[in-house]
Amino acid sequence: MNQNKNSTNDNQLNEHDLINGCIRNDVHCQQLLYEKYSPKMMGVSLRYCNSKMEAEDVLQDAFIKIFDKIKTFKGEGSFEGWIRKVVVFTALKSNDKRVNKFEPGDIDNVQEPSLDSKAVSNMETAYLMNILQELPVGYKTVFNLYAVEGYSHKEIGKMLGVTDVTSRTQYSRAKQYLLKILAKHGIKRI
Template sequence: METDIRFTHRDLVEQCKSGDPSSQYQLYSLYVDAMYNIGMRMLGNKEDAEDIVQDSFIDAFKNLSRFEYKSSFGAWLKRIVINKSINYLKAKQLPVVPMESHEYHLTEEVVEKTEAMDIRKVKKGIAKLPTGYKQIINLYLIEGYDHLEIGEILDISTSTSKSQYHRAKKKLVEIIQTL
């Protein structure tokens, strides 16, 4: 019998819904590291990531009665962290998706070389991307969202998400070549 991933930690979530602090701590302990990593990828700053994660858990526990197992608890919490990170960046008035002012032209040969690049260089390259490009790369490649979902998260069209991903990927290749 297969286990439906949506019900992972269901007993713990249900105990949290009833206000059990011990269960809340256990659930927090299970997910805090993963959510912190998401915050770091989105914000690039330890203190900001820690703040966003704490705020996300507070919101999650306050709104746990709305959680209906349409996704796993982890996916639901991840969406809260990502949305809070994006809202934080918007509040800081950083461009979420800097667009049309950047054009990059690379040959297919250069793109093929990226497949064999060292993962450390890729991570360093992602860190050096402009904020908007970094968000698209993180949401698509690392977090696994499709362009329709990214469009909803960032309040942009699906085609804008696709074109920005393409540009971000080209910019990433350019950055990595200089490392």
């Protein structure tokens, strides 16, 4: 029964075993965990960064934190959610270092956006990623946190050290800015 356990069932190690292995500082388990989650977390990291290199730096820092702090994961909520949270927070911290959070955009006169959603849906995700990366860091951050991660403005305000009203305003501007970029790429407003 057990003879093939180690040789063939690396991928079948359940999450609990992986976590315990990482707590023991087992490099093999750390690698398996990394292989399991790194593509998805790279996707998360890319949304907050301007380039792949930056995203990899964030991912590296995030996994260092994950391996160092994995024993603090109490099993409340999903493990993937915990990892994602670490990646997001690492990205926020990284952005915090690099630039001002909120750049004033020349979007004051942008109208209430409406969008050719079908055209956007047909776009490749990689292409959309490029568009998203064109957003100023502050807008990109708020947009990601609210639209993709699903945080409330109150939570975002807490994370970024601003009021929820500021978060709301920034999100609104971010969305308008995004539409402007989309328009630049040929997606017209309806």
